[in-house]
Amino acid sequence: MGREEIELGGFGDIVSGRVEGASWVPGSFPMPDGSAWVYQEPEAVVVIQNGELIVNAAPFTRGHDQVQFFDNAKHMYWSTQPLAPPARGALTVAWEQAATIHGGRPGDLYDAFVSFHLLDLARGVALNFFVGNDALATVHAHLPFPGATAPERAAGPKYFCWFDERRDCTAAGEWHTYEIRVDAAAGTVTWTMDGEALKHAEQTGPLGPFTLAMGLMTEKDIVPGKGSVSCHGQGAQGRWRNIRATLETP
DSSP states (O other), X not given: OEEEEEEOOOTHHHHHOOOTTOSEEEOEEEOXXXXXXXXXXXXXXXXXXXXXXXXXXXXXXXXXSSOHHHHHEEEEEEESSOBOXXXXXXXXXXXXXXXXXXXXXXXXXXXXXXXXXXXXXXXTXXXXXXXXXXXXXXXXXXXXXXXXXXXXXXXXXXXXXXEEEEEXXXXXTOOEEEEEEEETTTTEEEEEETTEEEXXXXXXXXXXXXXXXXXXXXXXXXXXXXXOOOOSSOEEEEEEEEEEEEEEEO
């Protein structure tokens, strides 16, 4: 079996503001009027030290009153290097992450969390970890991203979000190693934390290439007649390091 290791650093681009040839750029989606919705908190503090990216935004201030996935993410960075699982092999993305939530509602993971994603933007597929002070969720979603065509499925809904929560599995500021493995040959996705498989999805169909994403988020439903309710003074600090990808071929 062939094996290729890819290191994904280049955090300095985030601070320098370089776009041409950058490894990471602010996450954004196009809007109907031709502008872009950019996931950036204006007062966020960004630190790059010893190969680690630290982003602190407290309080959250960004929101959108009509589009849910515009409202959810507050501050995000996307990779510019697409990663696709080999047609008869597998792609594993691994990283270390720590989350600290400031002023979040106790027991409510989705009030504020730190995230990492594999995004198939062409298909609207998102494979994610959401991490709070004392809980996390693995997430498998098919979403109506702008310009995306959702995969055809033999059964079940066209669009969905499948959250699996784990409680009392981490602590504020605690580092863990996470992995998401996409096996194109088997048509499966596996989510792993510290070597333990937490979630396994089958019959996923073709997936990739992926854009990697990391950020600070909420996941609170927009209220009809009221709009966004995702910001109430809470915030978060996210820390990421040792992001790497492995491509395996027969």
